[in-house]
Amino acid sequence: MIDQQQIWDDDAAQSYDTPGEGMFSDGVLGPAVDALNELAAGGPAVEFAIGTGRVAIPLSETGIAVSGIELSHAMLARLREKVDEDRIPVVQGDMATAFAGTDFALAYLVFNTISNLLTQDEQVECFANAARHLRPGGCFVIELWVPQLRSLPPGHGGTVEVSEPGYVLVDAVDPLEQRLTSHHFRFAPDIEGGREARVFRSPHRYIWPSELDLMARLAGFRLESRWADWKRNAFTAESTSHVSVYRLEEG
Template identity: 75%
Template sequence: MINQQQLWDDEAASKYDTPGEGMFSGDVLAPTVEVLSELAHSGPAVEFAVGTGRVAIPLSEAGVQVSGIELSHAMISRLREKVGEDRIPVVQGDMTVASAGRNFSLVFLVFNTIANLLTQDEQVGCFRNAARHLAPGGCFVVELWVPQLRSLAPGHSGTVEVSQPGYLLIDTYNVLTQHVISHHVTFGPELADGRNAQIGRTPHRYIWPSELDLMARLAGFELESRWADWDRSPFTAESRSHVSVYRLTS
């Protein structure tokens, strides 16, 4: 099993930010911050797996008091190059058990990161930890992809998710354990280290939306809203991802 602390090391942290592009683009971040600001209702928020501050920093700039929990020392160090502890305090630890405090209005976990927890028990533990952080009636927001098992050809266990100049993303599935390994292949005439190609692998445990809802109920939440994206577009059978808002009821 791949160790998450080793996976999100100094090299990964140094390459994580892509200012103005991809998931760091304004088109992605603006609706994300808008939704989270509204759900916080002027109260404090905590981001599980805060990373380098991709969402936490603009959310803080929008006036929300933001704290974070993050496992990777390297990702926290990268965040600290941008903002200080006084602005976005971060607890280093596992988001299934680490505590950033109590009585938050909002807990959020974005960009598929709950799938970095590789067992069902850990994923349920994440929901229960979110509940411990929230004030009564608070929200837990999860952004997650929908497993693309319909893309698997008969007799095959892998799919090509991205194919573009210089980059391939290939996902391989174990449908018994619900594990996915994402194989990131970067190639070109010659990379910086003299090789023609590099491959990195990231492990995940995929979760069906209905399974996610059951995890939420075990922790005292009810599903309030589910959208296909942060623009609140309808979630349908063809949606490849979702943003789910859970309300703490107990």
């Protein structure tokens, strides 16, 4: 059994934040916060796998009362270096089962995090847990990548997803189990003869959009909208990610 505490440890927590760059850049974070603020419509929100507060902190700054659930001790400790419990209360536990309260207007899971649940049963349970937190008519929002199995050559067990100076991402894929392990290689600044790199591995269970929709229906949600990104560009057959908005049925 994989120990998520060992994956999301102190090293991961301390290197997670990249202020102003990557997923912390204004161009990425701004549209996400704007969309979530609109969907919350002034009501309280709960973030599953809140992490170090990348989204929760700026969302709370818009006036939305934000709570969270987080499994990792290290990620939660990093969050607490930024904001205290009074501002953003967090329940420590598994996002598929931990309970942070009821009557939320919005629950959300960003940056592929539902894939950290490594079985279909756990992912189904996560939808049920979201429904348990929401008021009737509330929204559950998931940001997730689209599996790129078309890029996997026959007979090959992995793909290079990113290759740029100082960083390479290689995904090893098991199509039978819908498992994917990301290998993040980060290299020190180029020095003649240097060979050292740091590797961070994270396991995932990838989910097709149609499978995600069925999980939602089992928990009493209906798909309200699906975008290719937080800027609400149209989702197409060529999209590599999606933001899916599910509405909890009333009654």
